[in-house]
Amino acid sequence: MSTWRLWHRPLVLFSAAMAVMAVVSAVGLVVDDRMLAGAPIWAKPFKFAVSFVPYCLALAWMLTLLTHGRRTGRWAGNVVVLASLGEMAIITGQVIRGKRSHFNHETPFDTRLYDVMAYTVITLWTATLVIALLLLRARIADRASAWAIRSGVVLALVGAGIGFLMSQPSAQQRAAGDLDTADVVGAHAVGVPDGGPSMPITGWSTTGGDLRIPHFVGMHALQLIPLFLLLLLALAPRVARLRDPRVRFRLVLVASGAYAAVVALITWQALRGQPLIHPDGSTLAVAGMILAAAALGAWAALRQTPARRNTDSYDKELVA
Numbered sequence: 001m002s003t004w005r006l007w008h009r010p011l012v013l014f015s016a017a018m019a020v021m022a023v024v025s026a027v028g029l030v031v032d033d034r035m036l037a038g039a040p041i042w043a044k045p046f047k048f049a050v051s052f053v054p055y056c057l058a059l060a061w062m063l064t065l066l067t068h069g070r071r072t073g074r075w076a077g078n079v080v081v082l083a084s085l086g087e088m089a090i091i092t093g094q095v096i097r098g099k100r101s102h103f104n105h106e107t108p109f110d111t112r113l114y115d116v117m118a119y120t121v122i123t124l125w126t127a128t129l130v131i132a133l134l135l136l137r138a139r140i141a142d143r144a145s146a147w148a149i150r151s152g153v154v155l156a157l158v159g160a161g162i163g164f165l166m167s168q169p170s171a172q173q174r175a176a177g178d179l180d181t182a183d184v185v186g187a188h189a190v191g192v193p194d195g196g197p198s199m200p201i202t203g204w205s206t207t208g209g210d211l212r213i214p215h216f217v218g219m220h221a222l223q224l225i226p227l228f229l230l231l232l233l234a235l236a237p238r239v240a241r242l243r244d245p246r247v248r249f250r251l252v253l254v255a256s257g258a259y260a261a262v263v264a265l266i267t268w269q270a271l272r273g274q275p276l277i278h279p280d281g282s283t284l285a286v287a288g289m290i291l292a293a294a295a296l297g298a299w300a301a302l303r304q305t306p307a308r309r310n311t312d313s314y315d316k317e318l319v320a
Contacts, residue, residue, distance in 0.1 A: 015056045019049070039195070067139045083121070211271075
């Protein structure tokens with residue numbers, strides 16, 4: 001892995017700022033008892049700050065792997081920082097005002113802020129797409145590393161894209177009519193109003209579907225799939241088969257395929273208005289099939305392969 005000093009500096013600095021913001025928000029959760037939409041008012045900036053730290057650090061590292069378009073990648077990284085900073089500024093500013101940041105059309109000023117935040121989200125997604133396209137062109141010698149990085153960033157884009165579904169009027173809002181004059185247009189929850197009973201910490205609905213779940217899980221494929229490969233590399237000195245690059249590549253294929261299937265499953269579950277912790281028979285059946293397919297794939301990946309002379313290359317992976 002490349003030295004951290006080569007990582008995209010603005011993304012690293014922004015991640016550090018978000019770590020500080022997470023601490024500030026945690027203090028706000030303790031000392032500020034205001035509630036907004038059924039949740040502590042500082043919960044949203046806390047969750048966004050915590051989420052931005054690994055997301056931007058992962059991009060900062062991945063940009064060191066580019067072999068084509070490095071200048072374009074650096075600019076795309078800068079755009080990610082500026083868009084994320086704008087989004088966090090609006091979220092925090094609205095918390096200070098005691099107002100919703102998302103879906104808020106209560107006043108013309110709130111509407112304008114929400115519109116600006118929507119543009120920052122689109123900009124962030126587009127900049128990440130540019131980085132993803134550059135990574136698809138990058139020459140990464142190890143196939144497992146290449147697949148982990150590329151599948152991670154593509155799934156992150158899919159997860160981020162699910163956020164656009166939340167900006168659409170919910171079924172209840174459409175049924176109520178008068179969308180042009182409604183104070184709130186858009187929702188996290190499906191089948192129930194926002195702000196109802198929810199899981200601790202995450203705030204995900206326990207009575208209906210919640211699109212934040214696939215949004216979160218998809219976005220963090222950016223870190224989790226490469227971390228899975230790092231785990232394989234860490235285990236390689238103790239597990240002989242993991243020293244074979246072909247085995248690691250096959251396991252990463254299985255993991256990324258299973259991850260994509262899980263994102264699809266929890267999106268389907270949320271869109272049907274079903275809480276994550278109360279799956280029905282159909283959801284459980286599909287989850288069982290995903291688990292069985294992943295187990296079978298892992299077994300096939302670990303099957304004995306012809307010996308290779310150079311099986312000690314595991315410590316040379318994730319090239320800079």
